[in-house]
Amino acid sequence: MVYELEVKDLHVSVDGKQILKGVNFKVKQGEIHAIMGPNGSGKSTLAYTIMGHPRYKINNGEIILNGESIGGLTADKRARKGLFLAFQYPVTVSGVNLTSFLRSSYDSIHSPNGTPGKGGVPFIQFKRTLDQKLNLLQIDPSFTSRYLNEGFSGGEKKKCEILQMAMLEPRIAVLDETDTGLDIDALKVVAEGVNKLAGPDLGVAIITHYQRILRYISPQFVHVMFEGKIVHSGGKELADQLEEKGYGWIKGGA
Amino acid sequence: MTTETKELLNFDYSKYDFKDSTDNYTYKSEKGLSSQVVQDISRMKNEPEWMTRFRLKALEHFDSRPMPNWGGDLSEIDFNNIYYYMKPTDRNSQSWEDVPESIRKTFDRLGIPEAEQKFLSGVGAQYESEVVYHSLLKDLEDKGVVFLDTDSGLRKYPDIFKKYFGTVIPPNDNKFAALNSAVWSGGSFVYVPPGVHVEMPLQAYFRINAANMGQFERTLIIVDEGASVHYIEGCTAPVYSKQSIHSAVVEIIAKKSAKVRYTTIQNWSKDVYNLVTKRAYAYEDAAVEWIDANIGSKLTMKYPSVYLLGPRSRAEVISVAYAGRGRHQDAGAKAVHMAPHTYSRITSKSVSKDGGRTSYRGLLHVAKGAHHVTSHVRCDALLLDEESRTDTYPYVEINDDTATISHEATVGKIGEDQIFYLMSRGLSEVEAYNMIVMGFIEPFTKELPMTYAVEMNRLMALEMSGGVG
Numbered sequence: 001m002v003y004e005l006e007v008k009d010l011h012v013s014v015d016g017k018q019i020l021k022g023v024n025f026k027v028k029q030g031e032i033h034a035i036m037g038p039n040g041s042g043k044s045t046l047a048y049t050i051m052g053h054p055r056y057k058i059n060n061g062e063i064i065l066n067g068e069s070i071g072g073l074t075a076d077k078r079a080r081k082g083l084f085l086a087f088q089y090p091v092t093v094s095g096v097n098l099t100s101f102l103r104s105s106y107d108s109i110h111s112p113n114g115t116p117g118k119g120g121v122p123f124i125q126f127k128r129t130l131d132q133k134l135n136l137l138q139i140d141p142s143f144t145s146r147y148l149n150e151g152f153s154g155g156e157k158k159k160c161e162i163l164q165m166a167m168l169e170p171r172i173a174v175l176d177e178t179d180t181g182l183d184i185d186a187l188k189v190v191a192e193g194v195n196k197l198a199g200p201d202l203g204v205a206i207i208t209h210y211q212r213i214l215r216y217i218s219p220q221f222v223h224v225m226f227e228g229k230i231v232h233s234g235g236k237e238l239a240d241q242l243e244e245k246g247y248g249w250i251k252g253g254a
Numbered sequence: 255m256t257t258e259t260k261e262l263l264n265f266d267y268s269k270y271d272f273k274d275s276t277d278n279y280t281y282k283s284e285k286g287l288s289s290q291v292v293q294d295i296s297r298m299k300n301e302p303e304w305m306t307r308f309r310l311k312a313l314e315h316f317d318s319r320p321m322p323n324w325g326g327d328l329s330e331i332d333f334n335n336i337y338y339y340m341k342p343t344d345r346n347s348q349s350w351e352d353v354p355e356s357i358r359k360t361f362d363r364l365g366i367p368e369a370e371q372k373f374l375s376g377v378g379a380q381y382e383s384e385v386v387y388h389s390l391l392k393d394l395e396d397k398g399v400v401f402l403d404t405d406s407g408l409r410k411y412p413d414i415f416k417k418y419f420g421t422v423i424p425p426n427d428n429k430f431a432a433l434n435s436a437v438w439s440g441g442s443f444v445y446v447p448p449g450v451h452v453e454m455p456l457q458a459y460f461r462i463n464a465a466n467m468g469q470f471e472r473t474l475i476i477v478d479e480g481a482s483v484h485y486i487e488g489c490t491a492p493v494y495s496k497q498s499i500h501s502a503v504v505e506i507i508a509k510k511s512a513k514v515r516y517t518t519i520q521n522w523s524k525d526v527y528n529l530v531t532k533r534a535y536a537y538e539d540a541a542v543e544w545i546d547a548n549i550g551s552k553l554t555m556k557y558p559s560v561y562l563l564g565p566r567s568r569a570e571v572i573s574v575a576y577a578g579r580g581r582h583q584d585a586g587a588k589a590v591h592m593a594p595h596t597y598s599r600i601t602s603k604s605v606s607k608d609g610g611r612t613s614y615r616g617l618l619h620v621a622k623g624a625h626h627v628t629s630h631v632r633c634d635a636l637l638l639d640e641e642s643r644t645d646t647y648p649y650v651e652i653n654d655d656t657a658t659i660s661h662e663a664t665v666g667k668i669g670e671d672q673i674f675y676l677m678s679r680g681l682s683e684v685e686a687y688n689m690i691v692m693g694f695i696e697p698f699t700k701e702l703p704m705t706y707a708v709e710m711n712r713l714m715a716l717e718m719s720g721g722v723g
Contacts, residue, residue, distance in 0.1 A: 051674075051678050052674075052677075052678075053674050054670065054674070055670065074677060074683070075674055075677035075678045076677040076678075076679075076680050076681055076682050076683070078678075079677070079678055079679060079680040080680055084678075085678050087675065087678075090675065091669075091671055091672050091675040093672060093675075093676070093689065093690055093693050094693050094694065094696075095692070095693030095694055095695070095696030095697065096689055096690070096692065096693035096696070101679075101689070104681060104685065104689065105679040105680050105681065108679070108680030108681055108682075108685075109679075109680040147693070148693075164679060168679065168680070
């Protein structure tokens with residue numbers, strides 16, 4: 001079965017302010033999408049809403065994963081259904097060792113007996129997977145003995161997000177990289193990570209403001225967001241047009 | 255917080271509490287405190303006359319001192335409604351098999367024999383006021399290490415006992431030290447000869463098991479020149495509705511170049527007043543560390559202290575306080591620098607939840623002439639909800655200009671974004687809260703031996719998801 005995430009006529013408000021005004025969008029396993037748009041167009045809101053941040057209220061519309069409406073589920077339940085969000089600004093959790101965090105997280109997602117977080121996955125299986133993913137992403141194992149995002153550089157934070165994505169093996173991943181284009185290290189980590197992890201089992205939606213990341217990743221689909229809606233969808237050539245003409249062209253054409 | 259999480263947090267975990275019959279006690283003192291009760295205790299124990307006099311003198315101090323009014327609320331303590339002495343069995347058992355069945359059952363639940371097999375070099379387990387079980391590995395004995403209950407220490411090593419007992423914390427130090435000095439029973443007596451390193455931690459468990467029964471253990475640890483030891487004290491207690499007092503005194507003497515670490519995990523039930531005086535003397539080049547967790551009790555007032563008496567001596571205090579509903583942890587530390595080039599570091603972490611209250615109360619004192627002192631104090635508080643409370647009362651007295659002092663204090667809350675981040679990785683809301691709190695107290699947990707760290711995490715997880723009483 002091919003997993004599909006569908007966002008249908010999504011209207012979302014934050015603290016009483018309407019941000020998304022009817023977003024329609026689909027991503028399947030095996031596809032790479034780029035969602036682009038100027039500042040304030042609602043890109044990060046879309047990402048947070050898909051994952052289930054409690055501050056983002058769905059006023060209308062639906063989020064559907066494989067035919068099931070998931071808009072009412074908490075983030076952990078969405079994660080267990082195969083959704084992943086790579087954060088633009090990952091949160092620091094002091095004193096929590098990255099390995100033990102990954103262990104709890106991996107266990108929550110992959111536990112075979114339906115009791116996530118209760119040691120359902122043998123440690124040896126976890127460790128083997130971790131070693132394999134570290135090797136694949138060429139991350140030094142000592143990285144995992146650090147505290148979760150504490151004192152991490154921009155590039156290290158992205159490395160940590162990509163490692164989590166690799167471990168959790170989501171079916172659909174949303175990458176909020178709105179400002180990553182400014183940090184060349186971070187940008188390369190994300191791009192290389194996506195290229196290594198991309199394949200028939202993973203669907204990716206990269207959210208970005210700058211088209212620079214698209215020099216390293218080739219999306220099959222490009223969407224342009226403006227004022228809370230997706231106003232253009234097309235192939236990679238759409239990104240090139242944006243590069244050439246800037247977002248002013250969208251504003252004029254919308 | 256979701257409804258589901260709230261339900262989990264309100265779950266009643268009291269079924270995990272301990273409670274045993276008190277029928278088999280061979281001696282129970284009358285309720286209340288008088289010079290007759292004090293003399294009875296001393297006579298029951300066949301103590302030398304100097305100890306009887308010491309106790310009676312302490313009782314005078316206790317009677318003449320007003321209740322301290324600067325810390326937690328002590329107004330509900332009724333000193334006349336407390337048993338000051340109980341003796342569960344007549345003899346001190348040498349091996350586990352000799353321990354009476356009912357008492358063994360309790361210790362089984364506490365996991366003592368298992369723990370012993372794993373890594374302990376000796377167990378002094380206090381059940382009520384008397385130590386009933388005591389073992390010491392042969393190699394420690396051969397090295398001349400003494401690890402006894404304090405009553406036996408007084409009988410078997412009268413000279414060294416008398417030389418140090420009550421010198422670090424004299425009976426007139428404070429009201430509760432006076433109370434303990436008058437009615438003390440049990441506790442540990444440790445002597446480590448010069449140059450001897452005790453590799454495995456020495457451990458003792460304490461419990462209160464009778465309604466309204468005070469527990470007044472007295473511990474004296476002497477670590478001779480160049481020697482080292484790690485002593486662990488873990489407490490669990492059953493739940494009773496009437497108040498109990500636990501008022502201990504712990505005295506440590508770290509001689510030249512000695513190293514001492516004293517670890518406590520305090521988890522008294524929520525009706526216990528835990529009023530403890532802990533103090534160490536650190537002589538030249540000695541190092542003293544207090545690793546101190548306060549999870550339970552109704553009110554804890556405890557400020558482990560190090561008096562840095564010799565040049566280059568060092569003090570480290572790492573503490574965690576957790577206050578759930580109806581609990582007040584008034585805890586902290588004292589570093590008193592009396593000699594040059596001395597160093598102290600105090601790290602305090604507190605967590606308040608469900609209206610619980612934590613207070614950090616610390617003293618940093620640098621005496622005149624104690625030049626080139628370095629001291630770092632850091633206290634971080636975490637508030638898990640709006641109704642909980644935390645306060646900081648730092649007292650700083652610097653009488654020498656060459657001191658290098660730093661003090662940092664933070665108060666934090668768990669942010670919605672932190673929870674969302676962890677939940678987006680599959681953790682439930684409760685697990686996310688747990689993980690953040692565990693991370694917060696990690697500077698403490700990482701100092702514990704492995705099995706204790708596991709126990710501590712389990713205890714905190716239980717507390718976070720409803721409280722154990």
